[in-house]
Amino acid sequence: MNESIAVDSLRQSVSDYYGRQLQGTEDLKTSACCDAENVPDWLKPVFSAIHPEVLARYYGCGLVAPALLDGRRILDLGCGTGRDVYALAQLAGSEGHVTGVDMTDEQLDVARTHQDWHSERFGFANTSFLKGYIEELEALPLDPGSFDVIVSNCVVNLAADKEAVLRGVFRLLEPGGEFYFSDVYADRRVPEALREDAVLYGECLSGALYWNDFLTLAKRAGFADPRLVTDRPLDITNAEVASKIGNIRFHSATYRMFKLESLESACEDYGQAVVYQGGVAGQPERFLLDKHHEIETGKVFPVCGNTSRMLSETRFSPHFQFLGDFSRHYGIFAGCGTEVPFTGQAEDAIGQGGSCC
Numbered sequence: 001m002n003e004s005i006a007v008d009s010l011r012q013s014v015s016d017y018y019g020r021q022l023q024g025t026e027d028l029k030t031s032a033c034c035d036a037e038n039v040p041d042w043l044k045p046v047f048s049a050i051h052p053e054v055l056a057r058y059y060g061c062g063l064v065a066p067a068l069l070d071g072r073r074i075l076d077l078g079c080g081t082g083r084d085v086y087a088l089a090q091l092a093g094s095e096g097h098v099t100g101v102d103m104t105d106e107q108l109d110v111a112r113t114h115q116d117w118h119s120e121r122f123g124f125a126n127t128s129f130l131k132g133y134i135e136e137l138e139a140l141p142l143d144p145g146s147f148d149v150i151v152s153n154c155v156v157n158l159a160a161d162k163e164a165v166l167r168g169v170f171r172l173l174e175p176g177g178e179f180y181f182s183d184v185y186a187d188r189r190v191p192e193a194l195r196e197d198a199v200l201y202g203e204c205l206s207g208a209l210y211w212n213d214f215l216t217l218a219k220r221a222g223f224a225d226p227r228l229v230t231d232r233p234l235d236i237t238n239a240e241v242a243s244k245i246g247n248i249r250f251h252s253a254t255y256r257m258f259k260l261e262s263l264e265s266a267c268e269d270y271g272q273a274v275v276y277q278g279g280v281a282g283q284p285e286r287f288l289l290d291k292h293h294e295i296e297t298g299k300v301f302p303v304c305g306n307t308s309r310m311l312s313e314t315r316f317s318p319h320f321q322f323l324g325d326f327s328r329h330y331g332i333f334a335g336c337g338t339e340v341p342f343t344g345q346a347e348d349a350i351g352q353g354g355s356c357c
């Protein structure tokens with residue numbers, strides 16, 4: 001089949017699934033596109049300030065609310081009816097701005113219907129919505145390097161060309177900016193035949209990347225050191241869906257990837273350390289960079305060169321003290337491996353010390 005016809009029909013099928021077949025979260029056949037993560041207490045007022053119709057049509061699979069968003073320019077890829085746009089708009093405040101992109105008219109219609117309602121409630125208007133494809137971001141009126149943070153919630157798996165999405169994100173981020181996104185990953189490559197099943201694809205399963213292919217694509221797009229923040233295994237309870245996917249296991253995972261040209265391909269040890277000074281909203285006792293970096297306030301925390309750069313060359317820098325530099329190299333940072341990254345429930349992230357990079 002002609003490739004562009006295949007892409008068009010895939011998009012049409014996904015658009016139809018989200019625009020017409022699903023009317024709300026409860027219509028989903030699996031828990032893949034449904035967030036089982038608990039919203040932390042400090043974010044609860046943010047989500048309770050969102051319009052009920054927007055909340056009822058939420059199809060995300062994770063929490064995409066990284067720290068320190070005040071005054072930031074944020075882009076949400078595949079924003080749907082705008083739950084995350086309206087949450088992040090409150091965190092970005094009157095000096096920040098959140099742009100949502102989606103290809104499905106019905107989803108954007110709901111998002112736009114409630115735009116004024118949210119502006120009145122928040123006391124400022126700082127959102128906009130664009131219709132477009134996330135694998136063709138260059139076709140939208142968005143300037144290269146014009147975003148501090150790009151998020152996405154359960155959408156990259158639905159895109160026909162994942163690598164194009166990642167390349168577009170890298171181009172739109174400013175240096176030091178980050179892509180913070182939740183998506184579904186498979187423990188192996190999903191057979192082509194399953195990708196043609198509209199329900200399996202629409203439910204965010206059969207378009208999912210094998211996790212190690214995702215890491216390869218991310219690195220190729222310029223994100224040298226993707227960091228896993230949380231993950232949870234998906235429970236496939238629908239018998240028909242379960243019988244089709246057989247032994248393939250799926251995880252929902254949130255990654256963060258910084259646009260830092262200086263990052264190395266591995267975690268190298270330069271004898272550096274950081275001290276978290278506190279002051280980040282919701283993180284008074286410890287700063288959670290990723291699943292392996294829970295950095296306690298006031299305590300000297302050894303880091304590899306990449307982690308040092310993720311903290312010193314980004315918006316997190318004012319909240320850290322940095323010890324050491326890159327003048328002397330001590331080899332690979334102990335504990336960094338390439339084993340399967342997913343180990344289970346999101347809660348496992350809390351309590352694991354910084355023994356890795």
Ligand SMILES: C[S@@+](CC[C@H](N)C(=O)[O-])C[C@H]1O[C@@H](n2cnc3c(N)ncnc32)[C@H](O)[C@@H]1O
Binds near residue numbers: 057079082102134159
């Ligand atoms: C699983 S829903 C997630 C929606 C939203 N992020 C949320 O959390 O509720 C997927 C959304 O991505 C959109 N989408 C899927 N593929 C897309 C693409 N290639 N370009 C733009 N939007 C896309 C769909 O229209 C749908 O609104």
